[in-house]
Amino acid sequence: MANSAVALITDFGTKKGSHYIAAMKSVIHTISPKSRIIDISHDLTPYSIAEATFMVSYALHTMIEPSIIVVVVDPGVGTERDIIAVVFENGHVVVGPNNGIFSLPITVHPISNGEIYTVDNPKLYYYEPEKTHRFISDTFHGRNIMSAVAANLAKGINSSQIGPQIRMEDVLVNQAFATPNIQHAGGNYQKIVCVALWIDTFGNIVTNLPVNALKKISSVNYKEHELKIYNKFEDIEDDKLGLVRGSSGFLEICMKQDSAAKFLQTHSGQQIVLRP
Secondary structure (H helix, E strand, C coil), X not given: CCCCEEEEEECCCCCCCHHHHHHHHHHHHHHCCCCCEEEEECCCCCCCHXXXXXXXXXXXXXXXXXXXXXXXXXXXXXXXXXXXXXXXXCCCEEEEECCCCCCCHHHHCCEEEEEEEECCCHHHCCCEECCCCEECCCCCHHHHHHHHHHHHHHHCCCHHHCCCECCHHHCCCCHHHHCCEEEEECCEEEEEEEEEEEECCCCCEEEEEECCCCCCCCEEEECCEEEEEECCHHHCCXXXXXXXXXXXXXXXXXXXXXXXXXXXXXXXXXXXXXXC
């Protein structure tokens, strides 16, 4: 994977966190100067595991060339939580904290021969120089460890050099984010419990319901609103809510040229209960 692109997902923000992003890019460029650096998103809601797991899954679904994806949504930075690297069948490698951000990706995207590694090779880290010794910042593993390891992978080291291989069972998974709970009674849908993973700029609510999850029904009820299922935004009735089969591969609760999230007062990570 020599000279692979390195793609970044963080919750740093592009206004007051731009210097953190620049520091990560500087480390990547220093270690692997021929690699392109791609900004996927830096505007995730701070600490939001729901948004992070969605954004990683979306990147795996849409990025064309095999890339190294670095995910820094890390409320436990500096603690004993592990940093891991997961190698997917499509050639992408994702590096990030083992705190639930891999919930959706490892559920919906095939992993290459069970290749999941704990990041545990100090030779691949970026150390800050001091007069007497070199050190790793306990508050910025995104720069000193994750970016540096990703850059080394992009430069061509074998993924087995990252650290020891671990089992799928060792990856922390928030089951509510990973799979919706679709309950049946007598062969019919009774209740669908899903999660709002992402709220986009337009106020569309991306759920973790796959676009083909509700094959046998044409509408659902949510908070006393009927939501018909559509293929495009324009088909939604004016001032009504609808479920749209989104480009991310999931169903989205939407309004036509209006914010469904504002109308329903919904935020990412929130549970959503639908009834046919």
